[in-house]
Amino acid sequence: MSLEEVLTSIRRAETRYGREPGSVDLVAVSKVQPLDRIEKALAAGHRRFGENRVQEAAGKWPDLRSRFPEVMLHLVGPLQTNKVKQAVELFDAIETIDREKLAEKISQELENSGRSIELYVQVNTGEEEQKAGVSPAEAGELVKFCRYDKNLPIVGLMAIPPANEPPAPHFALLRKLAEESGLEKLSMGMSGDYEEAISLGATSVRVGSAVFGARVSPDPR
Numbered sequence: 544m545s546l547e548e549v550l551t552s553i554r555r556a557e558t559r560y561g562r563e564p565g566s567v568d569l570v571a572v573s574k575v576q577p578l579d580r581i582e583k584a585l586a587a588g589h590r591r592f593g594e595n596r597v598q599e600a601a602g603k604w605p606d607l608r609s610r611f612p613e614v615m616l617h618l619v620g621p622l623q624t625n626k627v628k629q630a631v632e633l634f635d636a637i638e639t640i641d642r643e644k645l646a647e648k649i650s651q652e653l654e655n656s657g658r659s660i661e662l663y664v665q666v667n668t669g670e671e672e673q674k675a676g677v678s679p680a681e682a683g684e685l686v687k688f689c690r691y692d693k694n695l696p697i698v699g700l701m702a703i704p705p706a707n708e709p710p711a712p713h714f715a716l717l718r719k720l721a722e723e724s725g726l727e728k729l730s731m732g733m734s735g736d737y738e739e740a741i742s743l744g745a746t747s748v749r750v751g752s753a754v755f756g757a758r759v760s761p762d763p764r
């Protein structure tokens with residue numbers, strides 16, 4: 544696969560599943576990819592990227608962004624409260640709010656910096672011990688806390704389904720939870736299942752290896 548092929552199959556899936564043309568964004572997940580592959584995607588005109596670690600993103604994106612100011616950078620990995628300040632400076636979207644303490648800290652830093660970024664709540668739809676995300680039962684409460692107690696404009700929900708299960712029920716659950724909270728955006732679907740995610744309402748898909756090729760070093764996730 545390649546960037547162009549992934550974009551083409553996203554557009555095809557939109558048509559096939561009755562989604563509005565252009566309604567699904569591609570977040571090209573560039574974690575641990577060599578710089579030349581990222582440069583290639585930028586040269587091809589792609590501007591929306593995802594990283595799962597603040598430190599790694601801080602190492603490569605400020606320089607790339609100085610050359611491509613329209614880049615939109617999404618944080619798709621877990622965020623520690625002591626990295627929030629840096630994350631708010633670096634990212635245009637944070638997809639991984641999963642607890643009140645983190646929401647509180649993000650709210651403070653947004654106020655201090657005057658920045659406005661896109662915010663998602665991450666839901667652990669498979670209720671996996673080792674995985675980040677709020678439990679499905681608590682998602683609605685966390686969204687309310689963000690909105691009404693912390694004045695954070697949450698736009699949607701994000702999930703990473705369990706690796707060893709069919710993803711469709713998890714996509715469907717995320718969609719139901721978003722509807723219950725009146726949220727428009729759904730970040731779901733990766734290299735292996737993004738077309739299925741589009742069929743179930745994804746508004747953005749996070750695709751890494753299908754865009755850039757296999758990751759060179761082991762995934763630290």
Ligand SMILES: *Cc1c(COP(=O)(O)O)cnc(C)c1O
Pocket residue numbers: 572574595619620703733734735749750751752753764
């Ligand atoms: C790495 C990663 C992706 C992309 O994974 P691929 O299988 O390479 O497409 C998507 N979402 C998150 C949160 C990731 O960490």
